[in-house]
Amino acid sequence: MAELNRLRESSGLSRLEVAERIGSTDTTIWRYETGLSRPKPSDVAALTEVYGVTGQERASLIEMAKEARKRGWWHRHRQALKPGFDSYIGLEAEASVVRCYEPLVVPGLMQTQPYARAVIEATSVTHTPSEVDEKVAVRISRQRLLHGTGGGDPIHLVAVLDEAVLRRQVGGREVMREQLEHLVGLAALPNVEIRVIPFSAGAHAAVDGKFCLLGFPEPDAADLVYLEQAASGLVLEDPEEVRRYTLMFGSLTALAFGTEASAALVAQVAKEL
Template sequence: MVLGKRLRHLREKAGVSFEDAARAIEVTPLTVRRIEKAEVGLRIPYVRELLHTYGVPAAEVDDFLSLAREANQPGWWYKYRDVLPDWFSAYVSLESEASVIRLYEPHYVPGLLQTHDYAAALMRVGFPNETKEDIDRRVALRLKRQDLLAKPESPAIWAVLEETVLRRPVGGAEVMRAQIDRLNEALDLPKVRIQIIRLGTGAHPGAFGPFHYFRFGFSELPDVVYTESLAGAVYVDQPVDVVTYLEVLDRMSVQAEPVARTRAILGELRKEL
């Protein structure tokens, strides 16, 4: 997406039309549009010729092509493609590149903060007809995503959870106690913030369903909001729509208990188990 937008910027700066760019690489103008929108892979011969057409200096061409080759490499999640729906692979990609992840979860602990046993219990309920091997693969993918938290360039994560998330028994009391302990450990990470909306808070503006907000360290990438359903997902990137979600997150964070209270609340809930 970043390189596609950079190609568009270079084309427009050079005053080259879609039709002229298409003639340079002997394709249709639609193909050039799709390259710029990251709807197709970056074929190196095409990219090289486009950069020459746009008058990019040779040294910069080499740097750009190196980035294009890197972008064409499958992500680490490719080996899990047998249990990774196409509509969710984009989520994993966004998650891996985000600098900020804010989210609202009314049902379950976010995947990045789940324990193995909690994740396995959810997978068994969500995919009752799958084999143990496939369930194990799904759990392995979810836990592999958590490697992100240990990286020096890990994103800032700000999660707003309903109290029901921690009261809903997933896998039994022992699994829930371990899951609450995991959340306490996550609070020790410098870039993780967790807030809890108590049951007595009442109505709030986000009570339509879970959603995740991503911000990136690239000016070419817009903020993106992810929402999920039983049959797929929607990725929202129009600024006017994204701002609506962001404002809701801000209002919910005010209604939720302060971050300083999270450990105490987790302790209270753990004692009840």
């Protein structure tokens, strides 16, 4: 961001002096100022404090950082994605914790490629084969977040699944068996929790549909909610809405099996296939 360079020069500070004040390196500051790296909103907040920037100017710079961080590798695929989903992928990439509830299919972060293709082909009724390929590629690429292979620490994923997710044979028996076995493997990771709500639990707070809660590593960053529909996605920032979905997620985990019992059920259904 060129504006960060201007502010630093106006302050009379060197890059090294700024880096020492915010606990970074002069190379990092240089990369921010030249646009080679996109600073996190928390980084911009720290820099503006050093430069004595306050009020609307500070708020605008932090907002610019938020918007810039939404444009990553996925941005070139935005034409193949539903409106709002490219913004979600950007936020997901910045999150430290993702909590999701899925009533019908395995969450995208946990799908095998054959399973993902079967889901996308079934739902992309107006898409060409090349657009389906592109959406599958985006979905699989997002999964680097679980293993930290995209840079940074792996995200912590908590997935609450309805039992219907395990029973619905997406893509046929072999594809489904492979998918369930993949879930068993993911459940063994220290940063992944899978909880299954059994059919016997009956109605619950989220019978209206799926949702995701995103939590971020910055202490002052509020959680967000993502809601997805057939043709669009919506990010909710209102604190009361976020609180409502947080309470809903808590009630779902209370109804669900524990992680060990859930993994055993997934393995059992896979064996049945």
